[in-house]
Amino acid sequence: MINEKLSLTCDLLLSHQQLACCQSYIGIPHNGKNVLIYNNKETQQKPLQLTGHHNEISAMTFGKRNNPVFLCSASSDYIILWDIEACQKRTEEGKPAVGKVIGTLLGNVVHLSFCFSDERVAACSGTTLYVLSPKRQEITCTLKSHLGPLTSAEFCPWNTSILVSTSEDRTFKVWDLTTEAIFYQSFVLSGSPLLSVLFLEKEHHLVTGSTDGQVWCFSFDDDHKCHLVKKMDLQKMEKRHEGRQETLTHQGGVAEKTVADKVEISKPVIQMASCLPYTEIHFGQEIDNSWFFIGSSDGLYVVELATSELLTVLYFKDNPTLSITMAGSWSICAGSDKSVVALVSSLFNPCVVLLELCLSNLRRTGDGGGGFSVFPSAPPVLESPLNAEVKRKEPSHPKKKGVKEKPLVFHSKVKSSGYTTTPRMSLFSPKTNAQRKTSTKPIKHLGLLQSNYPEDSAAPTEPCIGLNIANKQVSCLQYSGDGKQILCGLGDRSVLLYNSRLTGSPTAYIGHDKPVSSISWSLCRQWWLSAAEDLSLRIWTNSCSEPAIIMGDNMFSKPIRGAQFYYLDKFILLTSGPSVYLYLYNLDLTRDDIKRYKQRSVIKLASCLTPSASDITALSAVNDFISYIVLVCCSDRSIQVLDMNKGAVGSVLPDAHSRAIHCITQNKGSTFTSQAPESYNLFLTSALTDGVKMWDLRTMRCVRCYENHVNRCHPCSSAISPCGRFIGCGSEDKCAYVYDIRSSTYLHKLQRHSDTVLSVAFNPATPEADRKEG
Known part of the structure; x- marks a missing residue:
């Protein structure tokens, strides 16, 4: 599932530096101050070289739009915006590529991020968050509130005036760029710094991760107040995933783990990226479900959002042909054809690798289920316990004595018509000792299909009545x-x-x-x-x-x-x-009053x-x-x-x-x-x-x-x-x-x-x- 498309040896170690990757291009620093742009589809072509920085480049990122494709690179002297297609044309004409300086002397910028319209750029430098305008080439907002150095920042995809930042102070903040005020400030989430943040547009969720492998998912409502939806632990999720895989392959034999496989390593959430939703049939209709990717030091983790479980883990150790064994930084871009492109830098070596991940066979169809259904497809078998019957007790009746055969007319005399007899004072004499018969007719089920339940009704929200049952549980x-x-x-x-x-x-x-x-x-x-x-x-x-x-x-x-x-x-x-x-x-x-017991x-x-x-x-x-x-x-x-x-x-x-x-x-x-x-x-x-x-x-x-x-x-x-x-x-x-x-x-x-x-x-x-x- 992993294909190494390009492997580059760099002159500097880029283990903790933000690299740039999109569906068409990748960008890596060269000689510290320059940028090399490679085409993802034609990696053997000569790269485009961008020059303009005087100090070492510390961060870079591509814009969200595909036409035109923008690249923003930052160093301690400049933040420069590059139009990749325009730079390629100038290079073909024999002219040097030229970018646009949108910020100067902002310090050591560790993270850059575009908004979804590419009209704003967020730059994290120390404890200060800068928002720059590429058109006006100026700083529009300067946000200071974090107690520790910033690690990442992302714009809200459905509201570009909302910006979220994470910091080493273990909190994240939601900013309103129109008023430069804080909408929401989280509590201290972990004992380790927060590294990355991700917006999930379909679910309106905000996801953040820390260096100790903890992931928090918050709902992001219209009032911009975040409510914790779920918390995930990469190590625990990994153990559950391994347990399921061992169960599925138990009959075929499971390879014994070596001592090295049992050594636990830290799993920092270096970067996260969302994937386009896929469709499954649940709840009686087609439902879109979502994955998101977590790039960590030992591989790429694919998480299903609905269940908070791992779909798969793509380990570097399982692919010995790769040029990388431990990752220092990730730049992940998910495509529309179920393919993922990732640019990964080595943690210990000055090496950068371009990986292509194929996800066409990743969708889960079941974890060993037998395809059961609550509705039966065939009648019960003859020996089924469901065919058992119980003999009912018949009510006891007194035995009737045998009746001898008699002629059709057997009376010695014909009864009187009654005219000469004394009139009766009572019409009838009721039977007081008659035995009550038990009805043998089965009680009819009253569960006939009705249609008076409003299927489009809202969920109950207000109490109609309350009852206290005298402190009884x-x-x-x-x-x-x-x-x-x-x-x-x-x-x-x-x-x-x-x-x-x-x-x-x-x-x-x-x-x-x-x-x-x-x-x-x-x-x-x-x-x-x-x-x-x-x-x-x-x-x-x-x-x-x-x-x-x-x-x-x-x-x-x-x-x-x-x-x-x-x-x-x-x-x-x-x-x-x-x-x-x-x-x-x-x-x-029926009850017998004498034998009630x-x-x-x-x-x-x-x-x-x-x-x-x-x-x-x-x-x-x-x-x-x-x-x-x-x-x-x-x-x-x-x-x-x-x-x-x-x-x-x-x-x-x-x-x-x-x-x-x-x-x-x-x-x-x-x-x-x-x-x-x-x-x-x-x-x-x-x-x-x-x-x-x-x-x-x-x-x-x-x-x-x-x-x-x-x-x-x-x-x-x-x-x-x-x-x-x-x-x-x-x-x-x-x-x-x-x-x-x-x-x-x-x-x-x-x-x-x-x-x-x-x-x-x-x-x-x-x-x-x-x-x-x-």
Whole structure:
């Protein structure tokens, strides 16, 4: 993927000097005071030599426009602007190339940058930032505020009056050039100096990096106030990337690492550059995703912005034919044809190399995923556990005595017509001892497709009503399928049933001995289940305060970490310890007043699957439509896809998070709206200190990360809106965060909570969210 197009030996060491590179030309100092311009496509041609500086050149850069191509070079005496095409013509005519002096005696300039219209140039010298006008050939702004020497400066691409500077004082500042005032000043980001800064125009993000390999991504809103979106560490990202590569190549054999490979080196963020976005199908439509490049001392790192993960690393050590082993400075230019041109200077030798990087095969298609989908493509196989059935108990009836055959007319006399009998005073005598028959007709599902959910509605921002449940911790909550009722599992061992407006007195269901850990509505909305830390599960109905089914009595050796109805209410799916259990059940709501202790409902184990030796920490499956897929997360930080049709593990994704996953949420939609079929293959996972990650089941890779909320010690859950456009998640800063599913920056921060927000749920019928705090 790396092609060395040109290698030059210089007369001076250029390890920490800004070099110039664009799609057509590269510029390097020659003899300290001159500039050599090479054509990237025809590197064997004689270079164009530019003379005019009296002192050694310290920085240079090309303009952003391609016609004409400008070069700006700086030394302690002059800052000169060169028109490359005009200089070439003068050289061909036998005349010396001439540039335009736009600044004089500005000191040791270490960094130059053009605005996107090439009408302004920023020059960093010491602690002073100069803004020069090439047309007027004068300094328009002199900005002083940093406490340490400046290292870089960049103009905002969508607003040329905004300039951002970084410094060795470990901060960056956002300047307003019209008023020469500071819009925003960052806090001290690191213990090491900041080296580079990059604007991402599509996302309106600001990215900065330091000498110790730390990268910060900030949102850059219209008010020019920066909010931290995510923080990345090159070394940690590299270790995760190596772990994924070892997993993918494990079957083919992994080469043993040498001692030299295990030596850790510093990874300074020397320069960053953005790449044109590429298109992938996510969220039911085509979405542009972005990469950006980080040039470090040992190679080029390609980072996917949405996931904050490495796509690949192009190491110098993996290409022994290169003339460079360690980089001192980078100048990166990304083209429109998925090719990148980079000019790199050696850290220890006076050598400069022009590299061409081909990215046509870089786009990731999956990290070993099996191409799964929540929608089945074939009916269940004959031996599938999903074909299991349970025998229902028939109501007992008294045996009828045999009737002997009699002639058609067997009465000895014909009954009287009644005219001569005494009149009856009562019309009928009701039967008081008749046995109540159990209805054998299945309850019809009410989940018919509605179209009254506004698909273009905005995310919820204001609270409609608040309710304090007497200082009781709410561990879980869930809306019913019609959005009219809410179940709340509490830490005081009870379950409360509210209406969706949270008005009136709730119905309380008591029976567990320890805090309730999970709840689940049935699809028919006639019953629900609750699981608790007391190793028991109970199924409740609307019409009875006592559970119809109690699963306990040492059936499970460890707490139930997830339980729900599955396969259109046919099964109860739950996990305890390292196993996943699939139970058939039949509810019989009739009661014998004498034998009330005896449970008439039937429950039967249909399948038990142990996908891993590690305990399962979270479980999720779709119940609103038929699906064979069950997702589980294990304490070894892996995500496993279970195919319940075959009763086997379909795929394993190791090290999905840096810590054990405590919540997994699928995009299940709603009966009141519809989404593109591809959207149902998305699911969320949450882990402490590792934010929320969105995964695509078809490729089993992360497609986006959400890290603005605070989640350090409590198991805060997340939810996807019925329209599939928003994500809600709890946070420990007494807020609930709402994200746009296509952006890593949060839309709204829902406040007015008095404690940690543990659980979040969207109403399936109306665009509102419910949040419960601890």
